[in-house]
Amino acid sequence: CTLFNLSSGINAEYGAAMTKGSIDDRIEGVLNGLKGRHPGQNEFMQAVEEVLVSLKPLFEKQGDDDYLGAFNVIAEPERVIKFRVQYPTFGADGAELHTTTGYRVQFNSALGPYKGGLRFHPSVSESIIKFLGFEQIFKNALTNLPIGGGKGGCVFDPKGKSDSEVRMLCEHFMKGLYRHIGPDLDVPAGDIGVGGREIGYMYGEYVRLKGQPDMGVLTGKSTDFGGSKLRPEATGYGLVYITLEALKKYNHYRYLPETKRAGIAVNCFRGLKVLISGSGNVAQFAAEKVMELGGYVCSFSDSTGTLTSADGFTKEQLKELFHLKNVKRGRLSAMTLGDGMNYYAGKSVWSIGLKCDVALPCATQNEINLEGAKNLAAGGCWCVAEGANMPTTNEAVDYLKTKVDIYIPAKAANAGGVATSALEMAQNSARLFWTSEEVDEKLNGIMTNIFATAYKTAQDFDRPWDLQFGANAAGFLKVYKAYKAMGYLKF
Secondary structure, eight states: OOOOGOOTTOOHHHHHHHHHSSSSHHHHHHHHHHHHHSSTHHHHHHHHHHHHTTTHHHHHTTSOOOHHHHHHHHTTTTTTEEEEEEEEETTTEEEEEEEEEEEEEEEEEEESSSOOOOOOOTTTTTTHHHHHHHHHHHHHHHSSSSEEEEEEEEEETTOOOHHHHHHHHHHHHHHHHGGGOBBTTEEOBBTTTBOOOHHHHHHHHHHHHHHHHHHGGGOOOOOOGGEEEEEEETHHHHHHHHHHHHHHHHHHHGSSSSGGGTTTTTTTTTTTTTEEOOOOOHHHHHHHHHHHHTTTTEEETTTTTTETTTTTOOOHHHHHHOOOOOOOOOOOGGGGOTEOOOOOTTTTTGTTTTSSSEEEOOOTTTTTTTTHHHHHHHHOHHHHHHHSSOBBHHHHHHHHHTTOOEEEOHHHTTTHHHHHHHEEEEHHTOOOOOOHHHHHHHHHHHHHHHHHHHHHHHHHTTTTTTTTHHHHHHHHHHHHHHHHHHHHTOO
């Protein structure tokens, strides 16, 4: 018998649907069972459905291996931790005390300690933290590093808050979290709204609460106290490295005129127009690496609008953007508009109808809907690689896969951040500190291997260039084999 038949809260109709009927009926049964156990959690169910439906070719060939039953087990979090977080803000009328809910979803530890970031953002909910934790399972598995999947955060908007207000929120959040984390149990990192400043404040509070230092309990730390070189750059750089591997494999140079093909064997970004959404760490460092490799970055965005450059931003303009976002913490509307630049208030990158070769969505979940996907196809886009977590709706993904030549899902494309966090864990454990060059070489190797794994898995199932299936199947199979070896799928 498989463990999924014993899951609590599944009614008889759903249970029967998971064991009888066609593969489509069983997939629907698993999905309905999960929806029944997690009602109203739309983002989580979207992430589950994307993986579940994409794995149909694997389920059809499962033989004696009950992959569908295992999926039902893996899709249920091992533990969901919720705790009260109180923090003050200070205004003209004095101090005000706020109360919110902190979350840590310890989703899956089959491959190692729970690993995943903390998000401080107004949109945070249990559903969003679960979707992020679920995605993290397979993303972390693809890195081939010994880390499980988890995620956490709380409803909080750091924008407009003073440094003291942010610090007190971080300290109160850690008061609720510290009992549940540790270097061999759960190692949080940063995410939207949580950067080096916030990690530093939380680590300081952790040390005060525990009464001793423990560098390995958080990653994304400053290099002044146990952090890794290139951690801020890692997700953006990794996104470009895996896209570069895909471009090389696809021989995309045929899209370029003869005059632009020089050096293509070494640098496949040369001469390409690239649209990037977002303007945080991922977007900034993806842009930096694309420009270094000869591509033209033609857009950035934030919550108030989109900034474009017809001929690509210059290094000086990118430097100004870095200063605006990282020092002034300002909006893109404050950027100096040079020749060929435009600012579109209230518009997303994907709603304007810009032309491009490559799209790198790096902002947030569901930023590309079906209309945005159609705009990309109409603008000549032939490669999409996801830098944000689940930035494309399932409907838009299905459309893009019929229109673009290369689609790299977030589980594969944005794994560079967590991979470098795992490298930081390794450095902390061994009391080592690697150079930027050493970390960059390891990061490039990991991203190259992720592409090769996803590509080969897709090929093995006669689905060439279906990197969505390849990434999902490869990540799932790694976790499945670990669960099977541990006896978790039998009773």
